[in-house]
Amino acid sequence: MDDRNKQKNEQGADAVKDVIASIFREHGSLKTYRKNEFIFQENDAPSAAHYTETGLIKISQSSQEGQGITLFLRYPGEVFGNAELLTQLPRRRYAQCLMESQVITLESRLFLELAITDATFAFALAVTTARRLLQTQNMVETLISRPVAWRLAWFLMQLGSEHEGTVEVQLQLSHEEISYVIGCSRQTVTEMLNKWRELGLIAYTKKQIVIQDPSRFFAAI
Template sequence: MCLQSGGFPILKNSQRFPSLLDAKILRGLPPATQAEFVDSCSLRVFKRSSIILHQGEPTDRMYLIAEGRVEVSYVSEAGHHSIIYHAMPGQILGTVETLSERPCAGTCTALSNTTLLFCRRPELLEKMQSPIVLRNFAADLHDVLRHDNRYKSVDQFFSAEQKICAYLEKLSDIRGVFSESQGYLADVVGCSRQTVNKELGRLRETGIIEMTKFGIEIRDTEALRSRLSELDRSRSQSSSSCA
């Protein structure tokens, strides 16, 4: 631990964010190596929402989320804006682009009150010499592919009500709170605010969610998933009746 000029201690990254030692990219490494990895990264704090990676532009650094959330979005050639997901603490961003020296596949926006660690390309290449880190990076890519495949199916086959339930869980933070507006949720799902309000009303009446000053709080995650399954069964029965 170092001291500032006034005698106050300066905590290392691993001391300030001990939960990062359990990040996927560090799994299987000796504790001392995990701490060294985290401590070697630089730190940035975002009090307001700020873009950290721009779609179509190069980057030379990998980000590791310490606190807060990062919105990952994509704009199609036709100009359609899609919110892909919210990255949470412990997740990494920009790794593929940094290693491949290819432009960013999407835009990453650090939401307000988010803290990020980052390391530049030379340091990242050095860290990737470890077979364990390389394996963890490949595992992270695999998780991203599974996630993308699942939500491509959600977007293509789910009803608006099902999408609301799915994205409500997906975009909530580690406390189970969705802190964005209902209009934001409507944009993600691709439906009207009236449809969102109607489904949220049902979820609130059954005690699955609660409206708080912090946002929409999921009180019962299992019940939310059951609601999603119930909607799926109802939709399947309707399709069978029509057939």
């Protein structure tokens, strides 16, 4: 993709986010949630859609063994919990705050009314859903076709933000939660991070990873 098309796509994505944000801010109610507090639980009736104003939300599902498997992360500017409203199905997953978060809640009746009557809002929701489907397809392809080390490196890059030539990752997920996302064991995640630290590819503390040189990092794994 050339720079012109990339810029056009980014502008389109920003416009879609702006539409959704304006609807939630105008019609929804803002609430601050504590770290680890649940926004909704599995099997709840869908009573609202939600928008992450600040913080970080994990969308997880319980396994047969009772462990929580993290499927998605919802960052500031992202809507979540709307699929069950549109399909009128009980919640299959739970939403939990990984840090103190501000979330805007738009109750179900009003959300559905706006989705029906406001064409711009409906289109923005459709575009968001389509993009998430493509992201999920890319994730599945990554999990199937790439080795574990590459999957972990790719996931860290998704979580991180660029800063003066490095990528900084604030670790809000445990090693076990990361292992569920990329499809490996907790021990493998821990061993890889320790190995990369010993090789000088990352600076690693309990809550932060800094990838010193992303190009060298990917070349070395």
